[in-house]
Amino acid sequence: MTALSVNLNKIALIRNSRDTRSPDIPEHARICIEAGADGITVHPRPDQRHIRVGDCHDLAAMLTVEFNMEGNPFAGPRRSDRPGVGDYPGFMPLVRELRPTQATLVPDGDNQLTSDHGFDLRRDGERVAGIVAELRSLGVRSSLFMDPDPDQIRLAADTGADRIELYTEGYAKAVASHTDAAGVLEQYRKAAALAVELGLGVNAGHDLNLHNLPAFATIPGLLEVSIGHAFTVDALQLGLVETVKAYQRALGKSA
Ligand SMILES: CC(=O)[C@@H](O)[C@H](O)COP(=O)(O)O
Numbered sequence: 001m002t003a004l005s006v007n008l009n010k011i012a013l014i015r016n017s018r019d020t021r022s023p024d025i026p027e028h029a030r031i032c033i034e035a036g037a038d039g040i041t042v043h044p045r046p047d048q049r050h051i052r053v054g055d056c057h058d059l060a061a062m063l064t065v066e067f068n069m070e071g072n073p074f075a076g077p078r079r080s081d082r083p084g085v086g087d088y089p090g091f092m093p094l095v096r097e098l099r100p101t102q103a104t105l106v107p108d109g110d111n112q113l114t115s116d117h118g119f120d121l122r123r124d125g126e127r128v129a130g131i132v133a134e135l136r137s138l139g140v141r142s143s144l145f146m147d148p149d150p151d152q153i154r155l156a157a158d159t160g161a162d163r164i165e166l167y168t169e170g171y172a173k174a175v176a177s178h179t180d181a182a183g184v185l186e187q188y189r190k191a192a193a194l195a196v197e198l199g200l201g202v203n204a205g206h207d208l209n210l211h212n213l214p215a216f217a218t219i220p221g222l223l224e225v226s227i228g229h230a231f232t233v234d235a236l237q238l239g240l241v242e243t244v245k246a247y248q249r250a251l252g253k254s255a
């Protein structure tokens, strides 16, 4: 069955709007885990707009489920501009220190609003392969954020990565706009099948929600979805516990 990894970025965004620890990130992780979440995902960005370095340390110390840290492996250090918030050490220094279960490598620029593209491994394949090798030496599973592009997925296999994460905004937009959703889903299905054939595990994420997830979850071999934005919006109405259960049901599990 496909694992549900809850992304806590937007919980941290609410916390950062005041000088406070509330909502408490580890507490919200614990509630999600007790409700049945299979993993926790965070994306510590260099500007620490939501998830901060301290959150990553706190979560690494308490998680009893898979810990997925996302980020640009080439993102360097950045000083914090907020009193009491430590500096960002760079993504890979943070991974080396915390050794999460999985590192999902995402080719985001430092100032992007959100993640909006997969890797171009024609350009970055050699550098990414070096990061993948280091992650393996650290005992950290590697996953590459990828568009559903067969040529790029073949290059992802060449890097030696353990998994890819299919960037699903294109699918979400097709469903929301009723524009050939079935055809777009078939593209993702083929991309996932190719990845599996090449020995890559398949994760997925970005803009998945309770409406578009059930159909996407029918893709064979889908190991994990990481969901945060829509999950947090749903939790405002349903509460965290019911939202975890609703997403597990959307993945075809009894919850
Ligand atoms: C990689 C990806 O698609 C998301 O996991 C990302 O974490 C979203 O980042 P924001 O929460 O900053 O939009």
Ligand SMILES: NCC(=O)COP(=O)(O)O
Pocket: 007, 041, 070, 165, 204, 205, 206, 207, 208, 226, 227, 228, 229, 230, 231
């Ligand atoms: N990798 C996707 C993720 O962690 C959350 O993306 P979103 O659900 O916030 O769009």
